[in-house]
Amino acid sequence: MTDQETIPNLRIVWDVGRLSEWSRLLAECGQSSLTQGFGYNQAMLTVEGWRPRLGIIELSDRPIGLVVMSERRVFKLIRVARLHRGPLLRPEARKPTVFAMVMKLIRKEYPSGPLNWTAVVPEWGAGEEAEAMMRWAGFRRDKAPGYRTLWVDLRRDEADLRARLAQKWRNALNQAERAGLSVEIDRDGKAQLPWLLEQYQKDKAAKRYRGPSPKLVIRMRTGMHKDGDILLLRAVKDGVPVAGILILGHGKAATYQIGWSDAAGRATRAHNLLLWRAVQELKRQGRHWFDLGGILPDEAPGVTAFKRGMGGEEVELVGAWR
Structure with missing residues (x-):
């Protein structure tokens, strides 16, 4: 994927979705993951201190999916963020170009650096094309094992x-x-x-x-x-x-x-x-x-x-x- 193939009318709107919209989008995505749901993230906040941050994925101002990042602070300076089994997209939006662009937007919101530690396990099937899209989006492979289900x-x-x-x-x-x-x-x-x-x-x-x-x-x-x-x-x-x-x-x-x-x-x-x-x-x-x-x-x-x-x-x- 090249920069000329980006989708200009695709964006992630952060920190605005209500619980009702979160629940509706989760259902509309169909094959969703537990870790992107409200109940799981509220439990993680209470028990382990990971604060959920909801992003609504929009294409031409129409919601097509969601992503939940979990955040916490280390020494009040370092922002640690992780994404497990997201983003989630509605079936008609599950296209490689859409996924790649969403990951690029996530990378923009969570840049790599000494004060920003980010780890992601995206909800997308393995393969050479998928790895190329992740590299294009600005991520580098971790040694940690992936996920199979x-x-x-x-x-x-x-x-x-x-x-x-x-x-x-x-x-x-x-x-x-x-x-x-x-x-x-x-x-x-x-x-x-x-x-x-x-x-x-x-x-x-x-x-x-x-x-x-x-x-x-x-x-x-x-x-x-x-x-x-x-x-x-x-x-x-x-x-x-x-x-x-x-x-x-x-x-x-x-x-x-x-x-x-x-x-x-x-x-x-x-x-x-x-x-x-x-x-x-x-x-x-x-x-x-x-x-x-x-x-x-x-x-x-x-x-x-x-x-x-x-x-x-x-x-x-x-x-x-x-």
């Missing part, structure tokens, strides 16, 4: 979604459906979240894997439950909970956040049942996309294989840049 397209009918499950995954689901499990659904997290977080924290400490802190999850639940963006499912066997998952909604999409299963849950394949019931529930809510929450093929091959079994589309983002 799997998307399940909930616009497909239920029979098609089940047919797309890997054979092994579908067999496990069939086993779970015959195992005498009951599924409890909590649509605001008030009843079951304390229980799930207790199990999750013990499991996380024992297995030493990465994941959001319970405090951050609680703050997200507080900020999102009024919008109906909390979905918690629990599997019960003979009156005893054996597995649970938490899913967070954002616009027309939702993200698998945390999960837990004990030995009985693993033996009965409860996790397969919970995720399948979650797919059904998300479809009833009118969600179009289900983000399975990231994969780490090298560090967590078992979890990655399990998520791949759901038949989603695997996506690798363009990576980390500064």
Whole structure:
């Protein structure tokens, strides 16, 4: 891309969008990311001190997307900013030239220098063209790993979604459906979240894997439950909970956040049942996309294989840049 290919009527309007506009644009972007939503960013502000800054992306004065930068100050002089899985564009605006120009505008607003530290992981697929666009926009590649995830397209009918499950995954689901499990659904997290977080924290400490802190999850639940963006499912066997998952909604999409299963849950394949019931529930809510929450093929091959079994589309983002 050259300077002659820039889009003169494209701009980012910072610090003016209202919450209602933020929510509307998030939904209109369809395949959105949790980290660009209001509830997540409010939780990050409260728990970790990252202040969100909303930018409305406009083309010829018409909103076509949004971007949320997170900022904090170091020694009151250095502005540290980061962007994780943005910008988000409406489907008709998802063009390479638009993405490249938006990133160039972000670079202009957040220049590189001794008093400005910026890190971005853009919501754009990996590839040589994408890397060339990032360099054109003024960014340089970081050594930090990028991000990979799997998307399940909930616009497909239920029979098609089940047919797309890997054979092994579908067999496990069939086993779970015959195992005498009951599924409890909590649509605001008030009843079951304390229980799930207790199990999750013990499991996380024992297995030493990465994941959001319970405090951050609680703050997200507080900020999102009024919008109906909390979905918690629990599997019960003979009156005893054996597995649970938490899913967070954002616009027309939702993200698998945390999960837990004990030995009985693993033996009965409860996790397969919970995720399948979650797919059904998300479809009833009118969600179009289900983000399975990231994969780490090298560090967590078992979890990655399990998520791949759901038949989603695997996506690798363009990576980390500064």
